[in-house]
Amino acid sequence: MIEIKGIFKTFGENDVLRGISAKFKPGKNNLIIGGSGSGKTTLLKCIVGLHEPTKGDVLFDGQNFTEMDFEQRVPIRTHIGMLFQNSALFDSMTVEENIMFPLNLFTNQTHAEKLDRADFCLERVNLKGKNKLYPSELSGGMKKRVGIARAISMQPKYLFVDEPNSGLDPKTSILIDELINELTEEYQITTVIVTHDMNSVMGIGDHIIFLHQGKKWWEGTKEEIAHTDNKELNDFVFASKFMRAAKARL
Amino acid sequence: MRLSFRKPEKFSVYWAEVMREMVSVGVGSLGIISIISVFIGAATTIQVAFQLSSPLVPRSIAGSIARDSTILEFSPTISSLVLAGRVGSSMASQIGTMRVTEQIDALEIMGVNAQGYLISPKIIAGVTMFPILVIVSITLGITGGYIACVLSGDVSPADYLVGVHEGFEGLTIRVAIVKAIVFGFLITSICSYQGFYTEGGALEVGQSATKGVVYSCVMVLFADLVITRLML
Numbered sequence: 001m002i003e004i005k006g007i008f009k010t011f012g013e014n015d016v017l018r019g020i021s022a023k024f025k026p027g028k029n030n031l032i033i034g035g036s037g038s039g040k041t042t043l044l045k046c047i048v049g050l051h052e053p054t055k056g057d058v059l060f061d062g063q064n065f066t067e068m069d070f071e072q073r074v075p076i077r078t079h080i081g082m083l084f085q086n087s088a089l090f091d092s093m094t095v096e097e098n099i100m101f102p103l104n105l106f107t108n109q110t111h112a113e114k115l116d117r118a119d120f121c122l123e124r125v126n127l128k129g130k131n132k133l134y135p136s137e138l139s140g141g142m143k144k145r146v147g148i149a150r151a152i153s154m155q156p157k158y159l160f161v162d163e164p165n166s167g168l169d170p171k172t173s174i175l176i177d178e179l180i181n182e183l184t185e186e187y188q189i190t191t192v193i194v195t196h197d198m199n200s201v202m203g204i205g206d207h208i209i210f211l212h213q214g215k216k217w218w219e220g221t222k223e224e225i226a227h228t229d230n231k232e233l234n235d236f237v238f239a240s241k242f243m244r245a246a247k248a249r250l
Numbered sequence: 251m252r253l254s255f256r257k258p259e260k261f262s263v264y265w266a267e268v269m270r271e272m273v274s275v276g277v278g279s280l281g282i283i284s285i286i287s288v289f290i291g292a293a294t295t296i297q298v299a300f301q302l303s304s305p306l307v308p309r310s311i312a313g314s315i316a317r318d319s320t321i322l323e324f325s326p327t328i329s330s331l332v333l334a335g336r337v338g339s340s341m342a343s344q345i346g347t348m349r350v351t352e353q354i355d356a357l358e359i360m361g362v363n364a365q366g367y368l369i370s371p372k373i374i375a376g377v378t379m380f381p382i383l384v385i386v387s388i389t390l391g392i393t394g395g396y397i398a399c400v401l402s403g404d405v406s407p408a409d410y411l412v413g414v415h416e417g418f419e420g421l422t423i424r425v426a427i428v429k430a431i432v433f434g435f436l437i438t439s440i441c442s443y444q445g446f447y448t449e450g451g452a453l454e455v456g457q458s459a460t461k462g463v464v465y466s467c468v469m470v471l472f473a474d475l476v477i478t479r480l481m482l
Contacts, residue, residue: 048359049358050355050358073361074259074361077360077361078361084355085352086352088351088352088355089353090348090356091347091348091353104263105260105263105362106360
């Protein structure tokens with residue numbers, strides 16, 4: 001299980017995160033939502049160690065990740081997969097090489113076994129046969145799927161996803177959400193997704209944390225979100241006419 | 251720098267990266283180094299012949315001066331300044347682009363020592379391939395001088411060859427090699443550093459590449475002075 005305790009993050013004079021504590025539900029989709037500048041991505045980066053929190057602790061299965069040095073973090077990192085906002089595929093490598101990259105570094109599998117794993121991961125994200133393409137030859141949605149394939153190549157226990165729907169059309173967004181949801185359920189991965197897409201929230205949000213002004217403002221499920229009286233959350237969730245109309249129909 | 255030379259996660263993966271960088275730095279720079287070396291060697295020989303056109307000075311001296319200038323200064327220093335532009339800017343912009351497109355974050359998430367994986371192969375390629383390129387440059391520079399003699403007739407090719415052989419000291423080659431190693435290290439490490447700590451977007455990537463080239467050129471010229479003073 002992933003637990004965060006009193007996370008503060010300050011950049012210069014700017015307090016981005018102000019004492020966030022939460023437990024992410026194992027084997028579920030945990031969504032961090034909030035408006036632009038609320039600290040969602042900073043929190044995600046603090047959890048995975050790309051930013052060091054100014055104060056507070058991040059625990060993976062009870063192990064304090066924040067106190068570990070680079071070497072001590074490596075065994076935990078091999079259980080982490082991450083899908084970045086812009087996919088962050090390695091430009092100089094083919095799709096297949098991208099997926100095999102962590103396998104090359106952290107496993108002793110034979111080349112054939114690694115190729116099999118890459119094939120399996122690509123098939124899982126519906127990109128069978130795209131092994132030899134370079135990232136520049138892929139569409140935005142395909143890049144996201146390759147990013148997911150790379151993230152699951154090491155069979156992670158934790159999957160972190162930053163804005164999975166950014167830059168995608170609604171249909172592709174739903175496909176990516178469904179794919180993440182399927183993988184979470186199938187492999188019992190603890191998935192943490194940062195998003196401000198309400199379709200994702202209502203579609204796959206098992207456990208939702210709402211951030212506002214760098215603080216945890218609300219926590220609950222997608223069923224609870226529709227009936228909350230939290231003003232800031234209501235302002236965020238029902239900002240669009242469509243969502244207000246949907247709420248009126250409930 | 252310390253992080254760049256930490257024990258690799260898997261030697262074979264790093265070795266492949268070192269080989270790739272060596273090909274990129276070495277083979278990739280061969281063309282431009284060959285062209286500038288031949289022309290600089292030829293121009294130097296013609297200018298020396300022009301300046302020493304006295305009946306009291308043996309014509310072969312043009313060969314000796316062109317040789318020493320090429321070995322001690324033109325090949326290691328001018329080549330390195332050109333390589334700072336070609337190799338250094340490419341390294342800074344490559345790593346900078348990886349930074350702003352979160353590819354370095356992706357490496358770190360996987361548990362890869364990003365500095366080690368991205369920077370150390372480039373430094374190793376620099377310190378190994380620069381001396382080879384400088385040796386090639388010296389050979390072609392002296393050949394360029396010979397071609398200039400043949401084509402211009404300012405100095406007879408025979409006199410030039412006598413001058414090239416006369417009073418040759420092995421120390422000059424050692425100085426050139428030391429310079430090449432130091433310059434290779436400076437250019438690759440400074441440019442990689444500038445790229446690695448890029449923040450922002452495309453504009454900042456360009457600025458990092460420019461800064462990398464400018465800083466490494468200044469450091470190359472400073473190191474050139476220090477090495478020359480210490481070794482000669």
